[in-house]
Amino acid sequence: MTVAMPIQQRPRSARRMDVPGASLQLLPGASYAVRVTPSRPRIGFAFETQRGLHAFGSDRLKAFQASANSMAYTPSGCDIVSHSETGGEYLVVEFTDPLAQSGSEQFTGRVIPQSIDIARLLRCWLLQMDPVDPLETEYALERLKASVFGCENATDGTIEPGRWMTTRRLKIIEDEVEARLNTQVSVETLACALGLSSGFFSRAFKEATGKPPHDYIIERRLARARLLISTGEQSLAEIASACGYASQAHLTSQMRQRLGLTPGALRERS
Structure with missing residues (x-):
């Protein structure tokens, strides 16, 4: 169940699409406040820099900044609280199989180069809203899961202080x-x-x-x-x-x- 607490009305509505194996949603770049406990594992991809406050599995809010092209993963049953005065275009991929990657731990603000082009392809489908070949969606989702859960070259999109690009x-x-x-x-x-x-x-x-x-x-x-x-x-x-x-x-x-x-x-x- 999702309880949305809008800071201001979104200028454009979210786009949604159900495909074999997942539910896709493209959220527009706008302010938001949300509390949700997903019943299924989900991946989020930020097309724009995100800044605000969030908490995972806790009510203790922390300030966050995640760069454009960064990702987050939330397992099913993990409480999410997040709000931002500016927001940013954001892709949510919720897997229909509740056991998908059930052993993986929650993370946020991680840049995974292999996932960027896949996320952009999913955005294309959501913008076009045309029927998509089930084989193409299955392949794209498998590539996305492989890039996220099998990644060895991920970098931290929250940009640690030790990095030059602060x-x-x-x-x-x-x-x-x-x-x-x-x-x-x-x-x-x-x-x-x-x-x-x-x-x-x-x-x-x-x-x-x-x-x-x-x-x-x-x-x-x-x-x-x-x-x-x-x-x-x-x-x-x-x-x-x-x-x-x-x-x-x-x-x-x-x-x-x-x-x-x-x-x-x-x-x-x-």
Whole structure:
């Protein structure tokens, strides 16, 4: 049973899909407050940086920050309390088999590079909401479970103090990207914001988030474009320009490649 305590109304509704072996849900980037005890094991994937307070199996709330591309796993029966004033786009995969990975321990804020492309594929399916081949879903879910529960190259998305890309430095980069989304923001520009060479910055950023900085820039541009398409009245050409794209065609190409649908199709479904 889930008891939601919204801080403010979500601008867009969550998308849900039941597939063989799991239930998928894509939560929009918005403030939230939730208390839930899942009856089935679940994996969560943050497409955007998450900050707020949470607790697992306890009422003692702790401040958290997990980077974009980080994951969480909660076994069935583990109480979850979480809230954030900003939230972020988030994928929830709840396995229909209550015994799936029943021996695994809860974790949060872990970056698992092998899982990122799988999570993005599941997001495509949720955005398109078209029938999916059961064999494809089974294969994707098995790959996801293998990457999460058999991972050897996972890094901690909460960014421990000993790592160079600290929480404060990552926040500087995130703010810089958001402020420059309507321009041709470059990796060199971001590196300069921290007084680093592009090479060192790229390596540090990838270690912290699981993906290189140019990939993060693309994801943020598309997130801004999706928000404007779903909630605004600007033309698609104006939206493309506002998100740093040289043309509407460039936005269309990148959105189709990453999300599996065009800006026009997204507007029709909003």
